[in-house]
Amino acid sequence: MKSAEADLIGRCKAGDRSAFQELVEKYQRRAYGIAFGMLRNRDDALDAAQEAFVKVFRNMRTFKGDSSFYTWFYRIVVNVCIDHCRKRAKMKPVEYDETFQRRDERQDVVPLSGNTRSMHPGVKFEQAELSKVLHAALETLSENHRTIILLREVEGMSYEQIAEAVGVHIGTVMSRLHHARKNLQIALKPYLEASGSEYAKRAGAGVRKKS
Amino acid sequence: MTDQDFELLHRFLDGELSAEQASEFEARLENSPELAGEREELMQVSALLREDISTEVDAVDFSSFYAGIEAQLAGDVFDAAEEPAPVLAREPVAPSLMDRARAWFQQSWRPLLVGAAAAAAVAVWIVRDTQPTNSAPLNGPVYVDAVSNQGNQTVLISMPAENEGATVIWLLDEEAEGTQPLDGEDPI
Numbered sequence: 001m002k003s004a005e006a007d008l009i010g011r012c013k014a015g016d017r018s019a020f021q022e023l024v025e026k027y028q029r030r031a032y033g034i035a036f037g038m039l040r041n042r043d044d045a046l047d048a049a050q051e052a053f054v055k056v057f058r059n060m061r062t063f064k065g066d067s068s069f070y071t072w073f074y075r076i077v078v079n080v081c082i083d084h085c086r087k088r089a090k091m092k093p094v095e096y097d098e099t100f101q102r103r104d105e106r107q108d109v110v111p112l113s114g115n116t117r118s119m120h121p122g123v124k125f126e127q128a129e130l131s132k133v134l135h136a137a138l139e140t141l142s143e144n145h146r147t148i149i150l151l152r153e154v155e156g157m158s159y160e161q162i163a164e165a166v167g168v169h170i171g172t173v174m175s176r177l178h179h180a181r182k183n184l185q186i187a188l189k190p191y192l193e194a195s196g197s198e199y200a201k202r203a204g205a206g207v208r209k210k211s
Numbered sequence: 212m213t214d215q216d217f218e219l220l221h222r223f224l225d226g227e228l229s230a231e232q233a234s235e236f237e238a239r240l241e242n243s244p245e246l247a248g249e250r251e252e253l254m255q256v257s258a259l260l261r262e263d264i265s266t267e268v269d270a271v272d273f274s275s276f277y278a279g280i281e282a283q284l285a286g287d288v289f290d291a292a293e294e295p296a297p298v299l300a301r302e303p304v305a306p307s308l309m310d311r312a313r314a315w316f317q318q319s320w321r322p323l324l325v326g327a328a329a330a331a332a333v334a335v336w337i338v339r340d341t342q343p344t345n346s347a348p349l350n351g352p353v354y355v356d357a358v359s360n361q362g363n364q365t366v367l368i369s370m371p372a373e374n375e376g377a378t379v380i381w382l383l384d385e386e387a388e389g390t391q392p393l394d395g396e397d398p399i
Binding site for chain 1: 259
């Protein structure tokens with residue numbers, strides 16, 4: 001843990017209200033991003049992110065520092081989101097291939113080519129449409145698969161960090177991640193450009209290597 | 212593409228391969244259009260997901276976010292100094308002679324005294340109650356034949372006298388809770 005963050009956590013544990021506010025402001029966007037990815041609804045995601053911070057505050061004294069605050073915090077966010085998902089009972093886990101192969105065969109799905117996106121990068125219609133497609137694709141994933149792909153793709157967490165945050169073995173993380181990615185890939189296939197997409201290039205920049 | 216290739220591709224994209232493994236895999240990618248195409252699609256999926264979330268986060272106004280949290284924590288103690296002192300477990304102490312005497316009284320004599328008091332109260336009530344009722348009015352006193360203690364209840368049993376044809380059994384709850392004192396409480 002970085003010393004500045006350790007200091008911030010220490011002040012929060014001591015009941016420093018301004019430190020807690022600082023902590024919230026530091027992590028609120030990230031918490032919201034995960035919550036939105038899980039719940040796909042702005043109001044629900046804001047509620048869940050706030051609830052997660054309330055839990056963080058109430059359980060701050062139980063945080064021992066054995067794990068990083070980062071993973072401890074995400075575990076709380078994920079658990080709150082899963083609770084919200086179950087309350088809404090909107091999650092419909094589907095074994096991959098079955099649904100998407102049918103969708104893949106649909107003729108009415110208009111591909112969003114990478115070139116088109118490059119020519120019109122600010123077109124909101126495309127963004128909204130793509131968001132709907134992603135929403136539908138994510139909703140078909142189970143809570144566990146959705147959690148792991150969001151922690152990896154949105155937060156950029158390593159397998160080890162995800163395993164710690166979710167409380168599963170690294171092998172399980174890999175298995176779920178591969179499964180979730182494959183599902184999304186199949187769902188989004190009609191919208192993907194075979195090669196040369198600007199987004200793919202940007203994503204490629206994020207690939208890191210272990211030293 | 213084999214399952215092993217698929218796993219290596221994911222680990223490559225996630226930066227989970229060592230530098231040496233990554234170099235080897237990159238060389239394979241250059242010679243395998245199938246593997247390279249798969250990598251391309253997975254990278255696009257990642258990018259689309261990140262962009263979607265990022266766009267959404269940017270669209271949200273967080274100016275009142277903390278205020279919402281604070282409102283939920285309104286009843287919570289923020290200052291550690293205001294937190295109540297933890298309750299410490301007391302060391303077990305051998306009961307004093309007085310405590311043992313109280314416990315003995317509690318267990319042995321108290322139910323009997325309560326039972327006798329209840330019997331006296333019933334007798335007085337019956338004598339005073341001269342109003343006729345629809346349900347088997349009793350004339351004269353009721354004599355208690357037996358007093359029985361059953362747990363928390365004291366039972367007064369009155370067997371019928373000749374020509375009365377009524378049996379009266381009185382159940383009096385002594386206490387809702389057990390008679391054993393809780394830790395730290397006065398036993399009486």
